[in-house]
Amino acid sequence: MTNEEIKALLALLQSTNVTLFELEQEGVRIKIQKSPLLPAGEVFRLPAARPSTGELLDQASAEQFSQSAPPTKTNTRTITAPIVGTFYRSPSPEAAPYVEVGSVVQKGQILCIIEAMKLMNEIESEFEGTVKAVLMENGQSVEYGMPLIEIEIGPET
Known part of the structure; x- marks a missing residue:
């Protein structure tokens, strides 16, 4: 399916x-x-x-x-889970995480993977900025809409 x-x-x-x-x-x-x-x-x-x-x-x-989530700063954006599955920070257990706190990311850059029904779904950044928080642990189950990663973007023009 x-x-x-x-x-x-x-x-x-x-x-x-x-x-x-x-x-x-x-x-x-x-x-x-x-x-x-x-x-x-x-x-x-x-x-x-x-x-x-x-x-x-x-x-x-x-x-x-x-x-119910605490309000975020206007320059912080949250990447949320688009599907239900298992959160992974890297493409394999031996590989380094896609991003760490402090990593500078570009729009479209892979941030993490959510495994759903044995399919690996790459979650891409919707924003350019700096990773401020990784809100999930590796291997943790996630539900649709749960916050995954917070990204601080530059001042809006």
């Missing part, structure tokens, strides 16, 4: 009241579970423990997650 097919499936499921969906196709099993919506005014916080790999944040929870 391709990333586009998964994205289409997620979009379809978001518009329904289905809270749990499982699919097995050609030896690949996908389980999607929506988090129940929180009452208005209640703040969504991630648990201190690592998230499980089988759960997805639905769109409302992802929005509440981004609203």
Whole structure:
């Protein structure tokens, strides 16, 4: 199943009241579970423990997650996870990380990899600037929309 097919499936499921969906196709099993919506005014916080790999944040929870994060400085931009998977800082266990805190990065430069269903997805920088923080640990499970890396950009003109 391709990333586009998964994205289409997620979009379809978001518009329904289905809270749990499982699919097995050609030896690949996908389980999607929506988090129940929180009452208005209640703040969504991630648990201190690592998230499980089988759960997805639905769109409302992802929005509440981004609203509960501390505000970032205007010159700091955050690269977020575009998919659910496992975060890796380097292309292999023996290789050096793509970036370190203090690394100067260019737009389009590879910052990390997210492995999803045995596919390695390279995550590229959307900005030019300096890496200020790597927010995930190597091998950590990530959910859609989770912050991965903070980049300080120069003054906007």
